[in-house]
Amino acid sequence: MPKFKLEYIWLDGYTPLAGLRSKTQIKEFDSFPKLEDLPNWGFDGSSTLQAEGKSSDCVLKPVAVYPDSTRKNGVLVMTEVMMPDGITPHPSNSRASIPDDPDAWFGFEQEYFFFEDGAPLGFPPGGYPAPQGPYYTGVGYASVGNIAREIVEKHLDICLDAGINHEGINAEVAKGQWEFQIFGKGSRNAADQIWVARYILLRLTEAYGIDIEWQCKPLRGPFGGALDWNGSGMHANFSTKHLREVGGKPYFEKLMAEFSKNLDEHIAVYGPDNHLRLTGLHETQSIDTFSYGVADRGASIRIPHAFANNDYKGYLEDRRPNSAADPYLVAGRILKTIEAVPTS
Ligand code: ADP
Ligand code: MN
Numbered sequence: 001m002p003k004f005k006l007e008y009i010w011l012d013g014y015t016p017l018a019g020l021r022s023k024t025q026i027k028e029f030d031s032f033p034k035l036e037d038l039p040n041w042g043f044d045g046s047s048t049l050q051a052e053g054k055s056s057d058c059v060l061k062p063v064a065v066y067p068d069s070t071r072k073n074g075v076l077v078m079t080e081v082m083m084p085d086g087i088t089p090h091p092s093n094s095r096a097s098i099p100d101d102p103d104a105w106f107g108f109e110q111e112y113f114f115f116e117d118g119a120p121l122g123f124p125p126g127g128y129p130a131p132q133g134p135y136y137t138g139v140g141y142a143s144v145g146n147i148a149r150e151i152v153e154k155h156l157d158i159c160l161d162a163g164i165n166h167e168g169i170n171a172e173v174a175k176g177q178w179e180f181q182i183f184g185k186g187s188r189n190a191a192d193q194i195w196v197a198r199y200i201l202l203r204l205t206e207a208y209g210i211d212i213e214w215q216c217k218p219l220r221g222p223f224g225g226a227l228d229w230n231g232s233g234m235h236a237n238f239s240t241k242h243l244r245e246v247g248g249k250p251y252f253e254k255l256m257a258e259f260s261k262n263l264d265e266h267i268a269v270y271g272p273d274n275h276l277r278l279t280g281l282h283e284t285q286s287i288d289t290f291s292y293g294v295a296d297r298g299a300s301i302r303i304p305h306a307f308a309n310n311d312y313k314g315y316l317e318d319r320r321p322n323s324a325a326d327p328y329l330v331a332g333r334i335l336k337t338i339e340a341v342p343t344s
């Protein structure tokens with residue numbers, strides 16, 4: 001029987017940004033293991049801010065499994081952290097709070113910066129490249145440098161090999177800034193995939209000596225001109241069965257009223273430092289205002305034309321979550337707000 005390398009991945013207890021951790025377990029299986037074949041495992045929670053030293057065991061419960069084409073017989077195992085009883089979710093387990101809805105669909109647009117020696121990849125030492133303009137979806141050495149696209153392509157291939165449902169990739173507005181989009185059906189599916197895609201990107205860039213900067217506003221020059229650079233978002237596109245199949249303007253307006261009422265609760269889980277990014281500039285709404293509009297990239301929620309033209313049926317885009325947000329918390333909060341609105 002082949003020996004499989006099972007890489008158990010979990011989120012640690014760091015705040016406001018959980019870090020990714022992983023370790024390998026070797027196990028024999030006849031063929032590529034299914035989720036139900038994978039045992040729970042443990043780790044030392046006192047080293048990850050998840051337990052006290054005197055009672056340090058935490059449990060890793062597998063929740064999703066992906067082939068790892070970078071390793072012979074490699075398996076990526078996304079897990080949730082549980083208390084020692086194996087049943088109670090650990091307080092750091094943000095996934096456990098997501099309402100279960102197989103018909104909820106999410107598409108996340110993950111933006112991020114490549115960083116090298118503390119600056120965005122491609123920035124000249126101690127200085128700035130030409131102002132933003134040519135970088136978004138750009139091509140050529142002057143726009144994207146000589147290494148970013150190689151990493152982006154490798155990342156895409158590893159993710160596709162793993163069965164991660166990438167829908168696209170693009171170079172973003174700032175130099176050294178990129179995006180990938182992942183779509184999934186089921187309330188936790190896309191968020192699981194985002195975390196695994198983040199893990200794969202971090203692991204891939206180790207060998208290049210390049211960091212991934214998830215923070216939402218790494219460059220903070222004044223608006224306009226050469227020191228002005230976009231921040232990074234993680235737009236959350238969402239739909240439920242009711243939104244896709246019934247919709248209607250009255251329901252939509254009730255839903256938006258509920259989003260407005262819960263402005264603070266949403267912002268609380270849409271990623272740290274978001275006040276630096278949600279300024280009302282750079283295609284954002286300001287952090288203390290809730291708004292929505294058709295095709296409006298300066299609104300909190302953008303209504304796609306297709307939604308408005310189809311009797312308010314389809315999906316909506318919440319533009320506020322940032323690049324460092326935990327997609328589990330984002331998906332959970334959006335579904336909680338939706339659940340509070342009666343569908344009839
Ligand atoms: P933009 O950059 O213009 O906002 P993208 O093409 O980058 O748009 O992202 C659109 C996102 O919308 C994708 O992540 C896609 O998966 C998602 N999406 C499309 N249809 C649905 C749907 N019915 N429910 C949820 N998300 C959806
Ligand atoms: Mn996009």
Ligand code: MN
Binds near residue numbers: 109111172179
């Ligand atoms: Mn984008």
Ligand code: MN
Binds near residue numbers: 235317
């Ligand atoms: Mn978007």
